[in-house]
Amino acid sequence: MSIMSDAVPEGTADPPPATSRWRRAAEHFRAWRDGDARAMDDLVRLMTPVLWHVVRAYGVDRALAEDVVQTTWLRLVRGQDQITDAAAVSAWLTTTARREAWRAGKAQNRADATEDADLEAMLPVAASAEDEATVADGANRLWAAVQRLDERCRRLIRVVAFEERPDYKSIADDLGMPVGSIGPTRSRCLTKLRVLLGDEVGGAQAAT
Template sequence: MDDLVELLTPILWHTARAQRADAATAEDVVQTAWVRLVERSDSISEPQAVLQWLITTVRREAWQVVRRADRVRPDEDVLDQAAPDGDPGPERSALLTEQQRLLWQHVEQLSARCREILRVIAFAERPDYAAVASALGMPVGSIGPTRGRCLHKLRTSLPSDLRWTV
């Protein structure tokens, strides 16, 4: 189980973050998903479906938590700390280099589908394309090509920005 947690937690964390959950909320959501998996471990009949179930659970839990938080604090900005999409604030500004900020600005200009795929796949050591496809509602065969197109768009947009240096 330790190996499974170590392997899948980054994917789950980025899945929660893709739903606009802040870092603390993402950690709570991922922990909740792991607890639910342990609670239901006796009913697992398809071990290959565990990743898909975890991603779906994290996604739904994150939606609920973010939706509740939006109702409670409608003016509070829930910015993605891994991918700033506005004014990053002083704490994040101190942590992010100018190049990182510029990179994430370009990522935020991509379509929602591209942002979601890149966040989930970029941080997975060995992404399970079948589970990712199911969680994102895409055919398995389109994950790789879509990822490639998204990365191509990013590679094209960055060099055209005069602020970008390699």
């Protein structure tokens, strides 16, 4: 088994749609626990792009993000018995990645002697993973539109988009937002995103 084999964190096509992704992840995890070592490589390839989106939402740099994703997979291997239902493996992975990214970001912030512990201050100015990625045209349009959103919307969408059942309380704590505002804010952000995507499609059609 290779934890990060063939898993390119950025510059790859987006993973399958959510329902298919959760189902396939459960199948791979179940097969791995049944003794199929190759199934873990399949699970890594399927879920690593998702974990990267989640981790990068916490403002860690690429090198630290690699460590966080690696740690998440190692925690899965060591703590597999904690997952009694294989269908929960996707939620377990994304939740673990969020927690590890939050801790790593806090540690990085302290190491840089930054006094402001607010996660908003931890986001880098550098171009995001999506800006650097060369993925399918549809994914490029989507993430280009995400990058045009305000900072709070970008972060919230990246954290929530890949979770089957988001833990709003934990997300609110991580992002410094009231838990009651997560749902309405998510709805507003998605509405803005749809408008941006619609404007982009309209502009492309007018240019042809």
